[in-house]
Amino acid sequence: MQKQARKQITLYSDGSSLGNPGPGGYGGILEYKGSRKEYFGGEEETTNNRMELRGVIEGLKLLKEPCDVEVVSDSSYVVKAINEWLESWIRRDFKKVKNVDLWKAYIEAAAPHHVHGTWVRGHDGHPENERCDELARNEAERIKASL
Incomplete structure (x- = not known):
């Protein structure tokens, strides 16, 4: 039986x-072979780093099968953690790591997938990053207005 190749997904967040x-928000775009799905959400009391990470987690949770996922983000915190820091954090049982609850949720959401992070400069004209920023800001503003 031939092993089926994983879908190549780009997750912008x-x-x-x-x-x-x-008040904070996250926004994301899942892209596969030219098809796109936007998503967003937020919280009343949060930080920028938490929303950066939450956007990735929520995008991964939308995937219905194991995929190869490229996470594209302007957050060096998220990209470096995914690519470099996470394994050592796990070995150290997350000692002195912030947002442990979300990193554990990330590990669970990422488990079926092969995930790699790519950093892009924020507010530099990258169309998908700009759209994700707009989704995130709009959600943060909506939440702020509702308080």
Whole structure:
């Protein structure tokens, strides 16, 4: 029986916080062979880093089968953690690591997939990053207005 190749997914994500902490939002785009799905959400009291990470987690949770996922983010925190730091954090049982609850949720969401992070400069004209930023800011503003 031939092994089926995994789908190649690009997950663009961004987070926003109005105050740090404050109302925040995340926005993302899942892209596969030219098809796109946008998603967004937020929290009343959060930080920018939490929303950056939450955007990735929520995108991974939308995938219905194991995939090869390239996470594209302007958050060096998220990209470096995915590519470099996470294994040592796990070995150290997350000692002195912030947002442990979300990193554990990330590990669970990422488990079926092969995930790699790619950093892009924020607010530099990258169309998908700009759209994710817009989704995240809009959600943060919506939450702020509802408080």
